Amino acid sequence: MTTSPRQTVEAFLTGFRHLDVDAALSTVSDDVQVTVYPLQVFDSGKDVIRTVLDDLVTSFPDLHLTVRSVLELGQVVVAEMKIEGTQAADYVGAINQEKHLDVDSAWRFTVAGEGITGIDVYWCQNQLYRRLAVKRTDQVTIV
Template sequence: MTTTARRTVEAFLTGFRLKDVEAAMSTVADNAVVTVFPLKVRDGGKDVVSTLLRDVVTAFPDLLVTVKNVIEVGAVVVAEFKIEGTQAADFLDAINQEKHLDLDTAWRFTVEDDRIAGIEAYWCQNQLYRRLAVKRQDHVTIV
């Protein structure tokens, strides 16, 4: 049996997978608290995840999101998924070199009243930089 929390998160992931940022964001509460650990964003708002999703779908027009695992414990849902695509625009300060990205991620969602009230996103920033051929981590763009 699928619970409301899991369905809410799956709707978010489906929107993201279909590159429909509006559909994904329609599942997120206006007062959601968002933390993106690799970007050092703590207690951000809904706009943080909206911008991140828009940046991903813009930078990787052939985006493929593969959900590996969804674990639910009450109102908390953890989703492990891979983001893949070929870079077509600058992304997180890494200039476009048309490199292929495959990035393993894990996101923790808290669901309240059928809406995502909290998101904590994790991925290895070093893996992202390696895939996008960033040579120096103190300067994320190559000049």
């Protein structure tokens, strides 16, 4: 059964929304190109995006995604969403203070065949740090 690029991305988002990283990754090609700009991640491979998703669902076990829009432009699908949750573990160097996170993000997916071959993720890292009560962005963790 052939699926459209939008359906492939919707399946990824459904898995992510249900905190089921394996379900989300079932739509991703093994050699996916991953760029997560705020985290300075520029790499390839399913393990790269697995780490990004695992870190989010582990650090925010009550993670809630609100997908605002999904736009299909041929093989490219863009999803605009809000990521919310309460911090329960250290995340990207920010120590756990049990703060509530809500950050707007945009995810750009490239789909070839029935698999996601590219994922580009954008959000404002300063907004994320403010939500997690990080006082200095030049020294995220307190030692």
